Amino acid sequence: MCSTLQSLWDSMVVGGGAAGLSAAMVLSRAGRHVLVIDAGSQRNRFAAHMHGVLGHDSRSPLDLVRAGREEVAAYGVRFLDGAVAKVGDGTDGVTVTTGTGQELRARTLIVATGITDVLPEAPGLADRWGVDVLHCPYCHGWEVRGQRIGVLATSPMSLHQVRMVRQWTDDLVYFAAAAGPLEPAVRQRLAARGIEVVDSPVTGIVVADDALTGVSTADGRTTAVSAIFTAAPLVGHDGHAVVLGPRR
Template sequence: MGERWDAIVIGGGMAGLSAALMLGRARRAVLVVDAGQPRNRFAAHMHGVLGAEGTAPDELRRRGRAEAAKYGARFRAGRVERVDVDRDTATVRTEDGDALPARAVVVASGMTDRLPEVDGLGSRWGKSVLHCPYCHGWEVRDRRIGVLATSELALHQAELVRQWSDRVVFFAAELGTLEPDVERRLRARGVDVVTSPVVEVAGEGDDIATVRTADGAEETVEAIFTIPHAEPHDGFLSHLGIERAQTRMGSFLAVDTAGRTSVDRIWAVGNVVRPAANVPACVSFGATTGIEVNMALVTEDFDRAAGRRADAG
């Protein structure tokens, strides 16, 4: 792997594999560096994914790797320590000391979901503790569902979850005292509001049966939706001074619609820049970015060829 790649994709999740597939089909030399820790590894099945409804995430990644490999993409396990950029090359430096040069880098390294420090919550993540009603709402429809507030976004989440069940309880302590009109709005649709902080989630195995609050009360629920703190995996780029976007879910790399960052030769796609993007969105964004990276390289190829011809003339 001592060659100079056309593109190195950092991350082997849905967005990264989609970009690699497009680049491979464009006859580009592509390397995918994959740490093997995809965000959705905690979920047994994906939903709302056209043509792959109910498929395990690992299975879709396996298919994606095979498809990208069919068009020449290569794969390497490992983590990236930093990326350096000069005029002609972006160099990906791995934690095991290798320097991998490329004409373009696609950052698809994903993010980590940081859950509230509540006993019993983290061990049920992706099973009965959930974040996306579109991904998991159908499976828990008509049950008694809790929504654990972590930020103002929880108000939107509580209203959304009400579409799947008329038995919703909103654990609002993190938001402090709710404005009377906000509480009235929730209760108007039958959402119960609990203001005491949640201290424990209990049940058998991966299932939830009870939520205990600081005042000693217990609420019976069968699933909990919550919005974790989003922690993008972009620290290896921090020295480059890439522009960032401040969103309601935190600070993320700023990109245009093609995934291009403010630093030449660096693109970013997937949950590392869009924490709310589900699998279909990540696949779509990855394909778009792969196409845009190829077009940038095509343009560069012609610019260089025309320049050499002009110099020769």
């Protein structure tokens, strides 16, 4: 937490996840006075382990951010915990207003505020996000490889996710209803790859002993699966900076 906030920072970084901290690291090593303002809700905070990041495999995402903060703090980067509510234009840079009404000024601004996954509205699903309800097989596919896995459609693009996840298991169920009716040719292709299709809309998930065991559907059935992949629509957190528009 920053105690004395200087009047004009060289650079302010909004968002202190991996992207914002990396930017802060490079800028501070270039001799810039940098303030990172972070609301502390990194996208992958729901997962206990992260993968596919060389040198950090299986590390807790929160631990990575903690270590990153320590590294950049050593170069003099300062931190303010909280959310930026508004960004305004000024003659010599930008003015940032925090959620508590604090005003800060900087010559340059980096917006690294990440995104939110807007999960399908199935009861219980959000509670399992990052545990056994997953989005990216490259991040978490290895841990559930070979298991009976479901893909929950969110749009016609979910067929792409089906094709990807099929590489991690030959026991795949596609819950197709949310993407609209399947073309017969598509259905045939899925069948040719041994992919089961459930057409009835998803109504919830089933959990036992703190593990996902199935997906329930409107036809009253429960289909057993031990993990789900779903491509949730993504919403950016950059609304506060929209007023600036793109800059050169």
